[in-house]
Amino acid sequence: DYDDYYQLLTELGGKAQGLDRILLYEGSRGCWWGEKHHCTFCGLNAQSMKFRAKKPAQVLAEIAELSQRYDAVRFRLVDNIIDMGYIDNLFGKLAEDHCDLDVFIETKSNLQKRQIKTLAAGGVKCMQPGLESLSLNQLRAMDKGATPMQNIVCLKWSLYYHVMVSWNILLGFPGETNEDYHRQLELIPSLFHLQPPEATGKFWLQRFSPYFTRPHEYGVRITGPGMAYEYIYDARQVDLKKVAYDFEHELDDWPVDPYLYQELVAAIEGWQRMHRLGDTPFLYYSKAPNYITIYDGRNPKEPTRRRYEGLAALVIEICNESGKSVEQIRTAATDKTECSETILKPILNDLMASRILYEERGKYFTLAVPENSHL
Incomplete structure (x- = not known):
């Protein structure tokens, strides 16, 4: 009252x-x-x-x-x-x-x-x-x-x-x-x-x-x-x-x-x-029909733009909502492209090295925020 x-x-x-x-x-x-x-x-x-x-x-x-x-x-x-x-x-x-x-x-x-x-x-x-x-x-x-x-x-x-x-x-x-x-x-x-x-x-x-x-x-x-x-x-x-x-x-x-x-x-x-300071760092991805582009401005002095295709693009999207295990990634990608562990592991390592993916106890999560505003 x-x-x-x-x-x-x-x-x-x-x-x-x-x-x-x-x-x-x-x-x-x-x-x-x-x-x-x-x-x-x-x-x-x-x-x-x-x-x-x-x-x-x-x-x-x-x-x-x-x-x-x-x-x-x-x-x-x-x-x-x-x-x-x-x-x-x-x-x-x-x-x-x-x-x-x-x-x-x-x-x-x-x-x-x-x-x-x-x-x-x-x-x-x-x-x-x-x-x-x-x-x-x-x-x-x-x-x-x-x-x-x-x-x-x-x-x-x-x-x-x-x-x-x-x-x-x-x-x-x-x-x-x-x-x-x-x-x-x-x-x-x-x-x-x-x-x-x-x-x-x-x-x-x-x-x-x-x-x-x-x-x-x-x-x-x-x-x-x-x-x-x-x-x-x-x-x-x-x-x-x-x-x-x-x-x-x-x-x-x-x-x-x-x-x-x-x-x-x-x-x-x-x-x-x-x-x-106003020059806010950014990390987001934009999706096209067959590829994904990562825009990385976490270092505002050296922003980068990198294109990912095939399984790498799929991984970024599969791990977008929450952390996913290797088995979950392979299951989600199996109908779309070849996803053996031999092929997948180097891609995961590359995405982690680029700080696009975060790994914790065997699960991977996409750090980039989707540009699409309707998810």
Whole structure:
């Protein structure tokens, strides 16, 4: 109920009126992923992790009522994670009605192309999918239940469907190795055409997170409340350890080379700069009846254009939507051209060397975004 808010705006007069009021809306509480796997750094949902959500029809009716009552089309869903049923049964319905809403959501990153398309058509303009890392080992340490490939799939199709992604790369986790940093440094130049993270840095240790409640299991030593609290509260009158939400900490073992850490931070800052300067990097492909052309401007100073025919063109298209194994590629191509493993392997190697394909655990994904806008 925003009646009091809008009444106050009326009393304040014309200067307080705005064209783009954003209404906060809550459709669910708790976290359905956290019920099964509590992300190790997350301190949200301290009172109850149990997930409970309004029915999609109720959410649709309430959003329609709020929009009608307050002449608003911009909504920020404050749910920590949306009910996955909302994708088809809420945003799908909004898409069917061709509504022009502007919605922010938080969700999980392992979304399929079809789901991102539905969200975009239903009014999602920005989402926070909790990507957090491009390292498989680090994602496992966080217990995120996602892989780098799933995160990259999410970034690619969000770009294609014009959905902004709010995400960060978190570092400094127990169990990290130099190899985790080397892998991300190797991968990042392949992704320059995708939206960069908003920030990067060491994770914050939050009250109620597994790192806080069971630090000994992870080799974490809590050294005191966050540094800011002593500037906010009088430590002589307030027990900072009791009021703090963020805490300073050290790890029993963190073997990462500090120079490597800084190199990764610098690489991400360079990625961000490329998108801020206006000469945005690109990587897309255009399809003709018998060939595909890749336009690669991930290095804006040296853009390239390369034509692929035959099996190479097929591979680019077969791996476009999601990661595919060698067997899946061969099955999809078998009726169109010869696709023995002897022929296929050099093509995969060439496409990976050109950073057109990304490989993870035996699956291949096309990094280039299709030029065709009707997929």
